[in-house]
Amino acid sequence: MPQPIITVTDLSFRYPGADQDSLRNVNLTIEAGDFVTVIGGNGSAKTTLCKTFNGLIPHYWHGEFAGSVHVAGVDTWDSSVTELSAHVGYVYQDFHNQLVRPTVRDEVAFGPVNYGLDDHEERTSSALETLGITELAQRFVWQLSGGQAHLTALASVLAQRPTVLIVDEPVAELDPERAAVIYERLATLNRELGITIITIEHHMEFVARYAKSVILMADGTPAWHLPIEEAITRTGELEAHGIPAPQSINAVKALGISATPRTTEDAVAAIRASGKKPSVHWSGIAHLATQEPNRDVVARAVNVTHGYKSVSGETHMVLNNVNVDLHDGDRVALVGGNGAGKSTLMKLLAGIIVPREGTVWLGETNSRSKASPHLAEHAAYLYQHPELMLLKGSVAEDVALFPKDRKHPDTDALVAHILDRVRLTDFADRDGRTLSGGQQRRATLAIGLAMRPTVLLLDEPTSSLDVSSRDDVTHMLADLAGSIRCTVVATHDMQLVAEWANRVIVLSEGGIIADCHPRELFGSPQVLERAHLTAPEIVRIGNALGVAPVPLSVAELAAAYHGDGPPPVPTATAQTSALGV
Amino acid sequence: MRKHHDVLSVEWVKLELIRTAYATRGGLFSTMDPRMVVMWYLVLAIVPWFTHNLTVLAGLFVLGCISVGLARVGPLLLGLFVFGLIVETFYVFIAAWLFGGDTQTVIALVELTLKLGAVSLASMAAFVSLDPEKLSDAMLAFRMPQMITFGVSYGYRMLPILIEQFATVFEGYRLRSAPVENKGFLGWRMITQWCRLTVLSFYPIFLNTAKSVRTTVESLEARGFTYAAVDGRGRQIRLAYLRLTAKDWAVMAVTLALIAGVFWFGAQFPLYR
Numbered sequence: 001m002p003q004p005i006i007t008v009t010d011l012s013f014r015y016p017g018a019d020q021d022s023l024r025n026v027n028l029t030i031e032a033g034d035f036v037t038v039i040g041g042n043g044s045a046k047t048t049l050c051k052t053f054n055g056l057i058p059h060y061w062h063g064e065f066a067g068s069v070h071v072a073g074v075d076t077w078d079s080s081v082t083e084l085s086a087h088v089g090y091v092y093q094d095f096h097n098q099l100v101r102p103t104v105r106d107e108v109a110f111g112p113v114n115y116g117l118d119d120h121e122e123r124t125s126s127a128l129e130t131l132g133i134t135e136l137a138q139r140f141v142w143q144l145s146g147g148q149a150h151l152t153a154l155a156s157v158l159a160q161r162p163t164v165l166i167v168d169e170p171v172a173e174l175d176p177e178r179a180a181v182i183y184e185r186l187a188t189l190n191r192e193l194g195i196t197i198i199t200i201e202h203h204m205e206f207v208a209r210y211a212k213s214v215i216l217m218a219d220g221t222p223a224w225h226l227p228i229e230e231a232i233t234r235t236g237e238l239e240a241h242g243i244p245a246p247q248s249i250n251a252v253k254a255l256g257i258s259a260t261p262r263t264t265e266d267a268v269a270a271i272r273a274s275g276k277k278p279s280v281h282w283s284g285i286a287h288l289a290t291q292e293p294n295r296d297v298v299a300r301a302v303n304v305t306h307g308y309k310s311v312s313g314e315t316h317m318v319l320n321n322v323n324v325d326l327h328d329g330d331r332v333a334l335v336g337g338n339g340a341g342k343s344t345l346m347k348l349l350a351g352i353i354v355p356r357e358g359t360v361w362l363g364e365t366n367s368r369s370k371a372s373p374h375l376a377e378h379a380a381y382l383y384q385h386p387e388l389m390l391l392k393g394s395v396a397e398d399v400a401l402f403p404k405d406r407k408h409p410d411t412d413a414l415v416a417h418i419l420d421r422v423r424l425t426d427f428a429d430r431d432g433r434t435l436s437g438g439q440q441r442r443a444t445l446a447i448g449l450a451m452r453p454t455v456l457l458l459d460e461p462t463s464s465l466d467v468s469s470r471d472d473v474t475h476m477l478a479d480l481a482g483s484i485r486c487t488v489v490a491t492h493d494m495q496l497v498a499e500w501a502n503r504v505i506v507l508s509e510g511g512i513i514a515d516c517h518p519r520e521l522f523g524s525p526q527v528l529e530r531a532h533l534t535a536p537e538i539v540r541i542g543n544a545l546g547v548a549p550v551p552l553s554v555a556e557l558a559a560a561y562h563g564d565g566p567p568p569v570p571t572a573t574a575q576t577s578a579l580g581v
Numbered sequence: 582m583r584k585h586h587d588v589l590s591v592e593w594v595k596l597e598l599i600r601t602a603y604a605t606r607g608g609l610f611s612t613m614d615p616r617m618v619v620m621w622y623l624v625l626a627i628v629p630w631f632t633h634n635l636t637v638l639a640g641l642f643v644l645g646c647i648s649v650g651l652a653r654v655g656p657l658l659l660g661l662f663v664f665g666l667i668v669e670t671f672y673v674f675i676a677a678w679l680f681g682g683d684t685q686t687v688i689a690l691v692e693l694t695l696k697l698g699a700v701s702l703a704s705m706a707a708f709v710s711l712d713p714e715k716l717s718d719a720m721l722a723f724r725m726p727q728m729i730t731f732g733v734s735y736g737y738r739m740l741p742i743l744i745e746q747f748a749t750v751f752e753g754y755r756l757r758s759a760p761v762e763n764k765g766f767l768g769w770r771m772i773t774q775w776c777r778l779t780v781l782s783f784y785p786i787f788l789n790t791a792k793s794v795r796t797t798v799e800s801l802e803a804r805g806f807t808y809a810a811v812d813g814r815g816r817q818i819r820l821a822y823l824r825l826t827a828k829d830w831a832v833m834a835v836t837l838a839l840i841a842g843v844f845w846f847g848a849q850f851p852l853y854r
């Protein structure tokens with residue numbers, strides 16, 4: 001019989017100055033050795049709940065606290081953050097800010113050294129080893145990639161040997177492939193060391209695959225706490241809380257099979273077992289037919305080579321002899337692993353930097369012949385982190401900066417129109433930094449639109465967004481065609497590639513290894529593997545079932561299995577055409 | 582025509598600052614015990630203020646130059662130093678001339694320039710050689726409050742990130758502002774715009790940093806930062822690696838001997854004592 005490790009009794013909490021309780025009458029038991037996922041919409045107090053487990057509430061955040069929380073038999077009210085941190089480790093959503101020391105080893109040793117523990121060296125080494133990042137020990141924290149930084153943050157709390165580990169939205173700041181690595185490690189910690197894992201998560205794909213039980217938070221209280229097998233069957237309820245079911249479950253449901261697969265493999269097995277076969281009429285050509293030749297070239301890179309100096313003084317080449325033409329009407333997804341040169345190529349195509357060798361043409365202009373602020377009128381580049389683009393005191397001022405400074409005759413009307421278009425009119429006077437992640441993305445999109453460029457280049461527009469904000473941005477991108485002639489998106493988000501792009505360029509080892517329609521890319525496992533890309537679940541299901549051409553959405557899979565007649569128009573196209581492409 | 586530049590570009594300044602802060606170039610003092618480096622620095626920083634003899638000051642200045650060579654100070658810092666020195670010299674003569682001074686005024690100003698120069702050279706040599714951890718540990722060893730020593734190392738940890746953010750914000754601001762059509766005499770319009778944007782770029786960076794600090798503070802609390810301030814064991818563990826070796830003493834001894842030599846030489850051939 002498992003022992004409860006965390007017991008919450010009649011807990012209510014109100015932040016100082018707030019006019020209502022964040023947590024209301026929470027009763028909850030978490031058993032030792034469980035792998036719990038806390039899900040729920042924005043503002044459902046998931047993070048607040050988790051902060052009561054390590055004593056930050058009530059000892060750091062003083063507010064109105066009623067009820068009790070016991071962790072490993074200790075009443076948190078009578079304890080302290082110091083004492084509780086020996087039991088509970090916490091990895092933040094913005095884990096970059098949690099790293100306080102210059103090198104990885106120092107960072108991991110920080111806790112044990114502060115507590116003056118004699119075995120601090122052994123704790124540090126074993127934490128690094130458990131997570132497989134021993135070779136990073138001497139690195140500076142600012143040199144780490146997102147995934148490595150997350151593992152470092154994880155190691156630094158692990159070095160304090162907690163019995164409970166809380167990880168707040170690991171997927172938010174990481175691409176899916178790296179997030180999967182984190183989840184694998186968490187699963188190992190749970191299985192081999194018996195550490196109780198609590199994660200906060202939006203992505204049901206990960207929940208379904210790794211969690212043992214699920215807590216659904218709604219309005220500051222748990223709606224239910226159920227074993228995973230039961231939790232994933234309640235798709236309707238989840239949908240109502242803004243948590244869409246994973247594609248594997250939707251795929252099975254769309255084919256009318258009653259099963260709740262937790263992984264892609266389960267879904268494939270369930271579909272196979274049902275004896276259904278893809279229709280011979282399935283052609284999936286709706287997408288392929290959209291390519292018409294002889295369209296205008298809006299930007300062109302000719303034999304471009306570029307690289308950077310590193311701190312040690314060597315030149316590290318990122319792009320080698322790259323040639324690419326961007327056409328009118330292209331919706332380009334630029335994909336490839338970290339460091340493959342996506343951002344560099346985009347900055348070259350925007351004329352922000354000039355290549356070491358080769359030429360970039362923006363329309364008829366050689367990018368070397370004009371200063372970058374001139375070229376910004378032709379090609380606008382939107383940075384990955386919205387907060388670095390929010391330069392003014394309000395969203396409206398930020399959007400107006402470009403047209404106003406360049407004396408656009410009708411700036412006010414233009415700004416009003418654009419804000420309306422990205423649905424931020426109500427937030428026009430707010431400081432962009434106080435907006436939610438999704439709103440911030442839309443604000444940067446508005447900034448880009450106000451530049452009225454021919455080519456719009458966006459760096460990771462859907463990263464660190466929850467599922468519904470993500471879909472929002474995807475739809476807005478699809479809606480751009482009317483005003484932007486060519487859009488380029490650098491992304492790790494393969495679902496965005498599948499649903500939005502009509503052309504995908506794969507960068508790897510300094511060159512372009514594929515330049516084709518997404519369907520073609522997802523149909524070639526060798527290219528995916530070479531570029532370290534993971535196709536969306538639905539594509540993997542389609543490939544495993546041998547559906548060719550491979551379906552890019554659940555609706556397409558359903559169409560492929562639709563026995564009679566030509567398939568209905570796939571959803572992605574349906575969405576875009578509805579938005580006036 | 583625009584060209585890619587490896588030196589004298591924003592990217593280069595960034596790399597140079599990082600190289601300087603993290604003592605990546607190595608050099609004599611970076612292999613020493615940080616406590617000795619700090620003491621060595623204090624000696625060289627204090628001594629020039631005890632003399633008015635230009636010979637001695639010139640000697641100390643030369644010692645400073647040698648230290649800078651041994652510490653492998655990078656081109657950015659040296660360039661800034663030399664630029665500062667030239668401007669200063671220029672200014673000395675203009676000041677003396679404008680305010681009707683004579684040789685005495687010039688000499689007094691030259692003396693000050695030499696003193697400041699010698700101290701700056703020693704500072705460059707010492708702080709280029711101390712990476713953040715060593716500096717902060719040396720301060721901790723001298724019983725400075727933990728808040729300050731942690732602040733030093735945290736500041737260094739943030740430096741590369743802040744530089745990166747600054748570069749991005751500045752670049753974004755420049756792209757979104759109207760280009761300067763007519764650069765003006767010596768490009769003064771361009772320079773004015775750059776200065777204006779530099780100041781404006783700090784605003785978003787301050788706000789972003791303020792927003793992100795909350796997590797940092799919570800994490801510090803959870804990982805025993807305040808606990809360590811009360812409990813002394815953490816300090817002991819952190820400083821356990823510090824060892825004064827023969828090399829440390831030798832460098833100190835040689836430095837003291839050279840300073841004594843310079844003073845002796847100055848006494849033999851005094852200039853404007």
